Amino acid sequence: MTVYDYKELIPEDMKKRIALIDVDGHNYPNLPLMKLAAWHKRRGDSVEWYDPLFHNSAYAPPFDIAYMSKVFTFTPDYQYPVNADKIIKGGTGYFYPDGGDPLPEEIEHIYPDYSIYGITDTAFGFLTRGCPRNCDFCIVSEKEGSKSYKVANLSEFWRGQKNIVLCDPNLIACPDWKDLIQQLIDSRARIDINQGIDMRLMTEEKAEMIKKIRVKAVHFAWDRYEDKKRIVPKFKAFKEITGWDRRKLIVFVLTNHGSTIEQDLERIYTLRDLGYDPYVMIYEKEKTKKGDPVRRLQRWVNNRVIFNTIPKFEDYDTKY
Template identity: 45%
Template sequence: MLAAHYAADTRGGVRVKIGLVDVDAESRGRVTYPNLALMKISAFHKTKGDDVSWYHPLTSGHMDVVYLSKVFSEEYSRDYIWPIDADEIIRGGSGYAIDVVDGIEVHDKARDPDLAPEIEDMRPDYSIYEGFGITDTAYGFLTKGCPRNCDFCHVCSMQGRKVRTVARLGDFWTGQKYISLMDPNLTCSSDWEMHIGDLAKSGAWVDFSQGLDITAMSPAKCADINAVKWERIHFAWDRPWEDHAEQFRMVMNHLKMARHERVSAYVLTNKHSTHEEDIRRIMTLRELDIQPYVMIYRKDTAPSVTRRLQRWVNSPMIFWKTKSFDEYEDNYTRSRR
């Protein structure tokens, strides 16, 4: 995505004015996750001596190029609506390449090209997010790709089904206290031991933010993870017909200091499951002291009971103080009388 037009140094020393727009942050009114592509684009242009800043329609004035990056679909992030004064406007990211066809989200890779190699290889410019309170965390991919090809996920369309190494830790970590990994399936990498070894040596707190594959976990992999200062680990239980209870139990028995404050599992709803199947997965995870996190596929089509279920589960203070969803529903009903 967002292939920069100024990769070749043919401008004769001209200083180009570059504007950046984090469309997801603009839509939500806050930064929940920094945009990695924009950080790399910023780093690239700064090496060329360009003037890079966030674009503001009222104060930025005329720009040579404005880059807009959007990760999430229109359901979660609305497109940028404000006028842009620029010679060239470049839009990119998976959020501009997802359509709904017959009720199913479809990602069009042709509309979501990769960054140019000379930009992809840049160390992210974390300074652009310092004003948003992100000051001591490194973000990046060690690997890309996933072999699972789940029908609700766009990773295979975007990155392919083969898990491949795309970076070493030092390519995006510069000594920050925290590391947030964006790998979709590091667990299935043939370079697992190398990457885990790098993370362990870093001494930084690691958040496996996009999840580890519960089906690929083993006592040996748990031991590898225990050598890392891990802050949070996320797994997923997406398909209701797959019973992962024993795998989750094994993980909780082998990971050090494993408890629901540090271990969570995404639970996909409104795709292949009934309400009863959602409850079964949620309560099984709860019994194992794992924090469920309900994800709703196509939220605009979800029944109200699923939305209420999400509110209950994704509010940990309420979830762990309430014995069951029925009890939550009783309290919810009484509060609305």
């Protein structure tokens, strides 16, 4: 998000009225907005969510700055006029694929103001950015760089909350993985690694350390059917080392991207047999139609009740 020349824009002695707009909705907390709120509050500005009902009335004074953040390309843009002297937009939803200019360092590394979402018991953040994989369906390498590098210690965004949601794209590809995983172990918080641990980079040493984390869930990905030979033994070994229940072990299965339904099914059945919970992702889902096989496959797998009661896709597919 561009906070261009913000020192000039906001002279030290002038307090400002700041509005925030989470264009994607409030389903998932928006980190840049939480950081901007923290930074502005620290300098004495007032910060509030933009409410078109009140703030667009004829008598409402304009905000000094309104920040609009949009993460997803598929969500619609904000539909109301915005009553502000300056409107600053950011996020991949507006600037695909690089997300626009990054936040200034001072704001990027500030402790987020979780209170704007009413969050009290969970911390959100990144310990690393970037990924060496450069998968053609993913923007991370292009946006953040084609290697994984440490960007923060846990204490930058965690202050003793019971839960931590970690959004790192490829944590164990980072040369500092050991130090960072130790920080997660030491926190004793319940950790959700929500973006995908790269199983292809798993080693016994890494698995033994990850096992010591108090884990709520770890997400992996098996995106390419062709990785089968390499990745299956890794899934097997990781399960044996951790002994974790399938509910903690979620694996994203990318479909509609160069694989057949038979290959998708093979990945799904293999993962289930190994004690993992597959979760189907559809590449460019908006281009698929209702009733397409991948959509039916997704509905079958991702609805846990259905998936657990109807073990074979063909039985689901013929009945529903």
